[in-house]
Amino acid sequence: MTLTIEGLHAGYGGGTVLHGVDLTVPEGTALAVLGMNGAGKTTLVHTIAGLVKARSGSVQLGGTELARRPAHAIARAGVALVPQGRRVFASLTVAEHLTLSRRKGEWTRQRVLDLLPRLGERLTHKGNQLSGGEAQMLAIARALLTQPRLLLLDEPCEGLAVDLAARVRSVVAELTRTGLTVLLVEQQPEHARAVTGHLVHLENGTLGAVTEGDEGDTQGAAGISVLR
Template sequence: MLSVAGLEAAYGSSRVLFGVELAVGAGEALALLGRNGMGKTTTVRAIMGLLRPSAGSVRFEGIELAGLRSFAVARAGLGLVPEGRQVFPNLTVRENLVATARRGRWRLAEVEALFPVLAERRTAWGNELSGGEQQMLAIGRALLTNPKLLILDEATEGLAPRIRGEIWRVLARLKAEGLAILVIDKNVGDLIRLCDRHAILEKGKVAWTGSSAELAAEPALQARYLGV
């Protein structure tokens, strides 16, 4: 479904990505792992058209996306839950949800059933929500674009344990329904339970790829690339 090959990107003269290679199949969940500053968010930004790659290919269902603007990437079927949530503070919860909605399987009623708190807080402003509520809103907003691939950058960062559990439950349900997922998060145990495969970034390159079983069986690998 998604194929990234030889992806390079930079901020001005500072190169960040050096030939990143990864792929996500239909209905598959892939975790993008690595310490802070290794290029995970830059990879997502380059895939989503928020940062123009300096080289490489980003193909989605056979269509080349590299160099397209972000709205065109979204129309192709990629939905983003960005780092920091980035909800619209001066819009209500409902307005945040419907602002970019497209027709498809996910409609407002389905998202509110998935996250009942969003129905309860429908008229609240975006900046009145807790961090957990904002993350649910960001996921709901992405789902209402009816993506074929959902990308989450720091899916549960800074959230209370109860809210983290709710997010992982929802992601497991989405995967079970056949939605492809690319997720960045620091909770390796939860990622191993959710994802089929993992790719570890080290200094802008993919240093390791493997299955959840392989990652779980190699604590030394986790310590080498993911330990603080």
């Protein structure tokens, strides 16, 4: 489903981090949001997911308003977040993670394991026994089993060895070909371009320059990005 954000303001305490963000990601496409630490990238995906409350503006998925709804309601509406740092449960096995996350739908446990076969070899391993790359695969699997229509990924390659980061990018690129709408947060342009040609830059809570990649055309101006 299409993600449409208009005039989004959000922040923490008395401070504002996002200043009137406008963004559209059409159904079945992927958009990468680039920016340095402190640019507001994580705040953006957390606000979409309902972990940070929007102060003003609109966040719609397929025409359904999500802004200022609780996080559990946004998750039920089809939004799944793969958080920065993986955040898997140290004491739960891979199999237990998959069981707890599973909802009825197209993404079955077997389909997830077909996409991420390494997890099938680690079903009895606990979260604290996984490598960084395996934990990232588990975080992605956990999100897919909630049957998302929008997948949010917050720096999925952070802290991974080169070969593992390449594998994660390959998986994300494959997901975009399934028709899933994807919003990817990244610091490294080369990581983003391996997944999608649609790139925007976030700086000081405002969307700025838009980069046109090989995979599609993007147009935009300061604070606005529209994929066509």
